[in-house]
Amino acid sequence: MSPDLDRLIKLQQLDATIDEARRRVVEHPQRLAEADARLSEAKERVDVLRARLKESNDARRALEKEAAVFQARVAKFKDQLLEVKTNREYQALQHEIATAQSELNAVEEKELERMLEADQVAVEIKQAEAALHARQKEIDTEKTALARELTTMQRVLDEATTGRAALLTATEPELVALYEQVARARKGIALCTATRDGACSVCHVRLRPVVFQQVRQNDAIIQCESCRRILYYEPPAPAEAAPTPVS
Template sequence: MVNFEEQLKLLIELQGFDTRLLKIKDELTSIPERIGAIDQSLKEKGASLKKHEDNLKALQLKRKEKEVELQTKEETIKKYTSQMHQVKTNKEYSALQDEINRVKADNSLIEEDILKIFDQIDGVNAEVAGEKELLKKEDAVAAGEKKKLDADAVRIKGDADKLKIERDGLAAKIDKAILAKYERILKNRGGLAVAPIVDESCQGCFSRMPAQVINEVKMKNAIVCCESCTRILYVEE
């Protein structure tokens, strides 16, 4: 003869274990996700740094090109200046002079450009240095956090294993048919198989329970289930 009152007490206790185990399982699942989020954040910051470094390289290349251009034009000026000693006419002389002035004007524009690029390089350099420093710090923090999360996972897993042994010990005391019913409901009802009736409502689905059902639950002569969510019902004393 099954003692339903005792069985129900065991089921309520078992539900307590299963609720804790479910919470632990969620916590364990969240750890790799949290580690993944840390890695992703570092990856994004690394990509931003790379972008600024590429920008810096492009600016340095542009500066070099401008300097080569400037040098070429300086040589053109030298060439024209030496040609001035050889010209025969005033017209040729002033044409060369005009040409020299034109190239000199070009050069002062190029020099201005080079100065602007130098300013830009200084700005990006500061940005790159700042980001590198920050990334180094964040790398260290992330490594610490990941180490802690790994340790948490090991500890939580150990706790869960111990809890599972206790849970299984308790489950062994429960009537096989009742346990099978409990486990089926647990699986189909999001980890909650046993629900109290509070204010005449099932706390699993919040449906109002008929007086007859409440009476049956109170009599404790059988396992009574909620008609709408199928959870095993009990009344808190």
């Protein structure tokens, strides 16, 4: 392969590496924020449940106060019962007692419902706390991996940038200019292979046989007549070229 073509292929590989590393570095804060958001979600679930438990307990305490009022009322009527003079008064008080008692029962029923509810929410809090704990560990691991990746990507970026600069000084300025011109026009892809049946692998336009013949030699800078990308040829791997017979 001509050294020029070889350098341009390497240049394109370095540019792809640089682009990818830059993209990763730029994405890093966003990926951290996404990890934090997933952690907040789990925290929020615990907070919501704790608030629900508090609400349930507050409601139960309010019912207890209400129950105490009815209990006192029942006790008071029962005391009065000992002092009544007439049958009529007695019946009236019995009626009051029955009413207060049935109100007390209703309140105690609600209290019981709140207790069962609190038990259920307490179970859900335990589950949510376990999930939060697991999520916390997961996010810690993820952040460690992200930090490691960032360091790697910064190193890759530095090395590729240095490599690119070295490659540029070793390459004919006109070739670099051609490479950059095509790369700009073609979304960074200035070089591509010719397919084995003689087409440009990116724009798929068929090459003239004489052009394809030249491309196969890999010893000159030849551009696709349609997309202007610089073409090179990758010969088939030996195994593919001569398949081993199945015994």
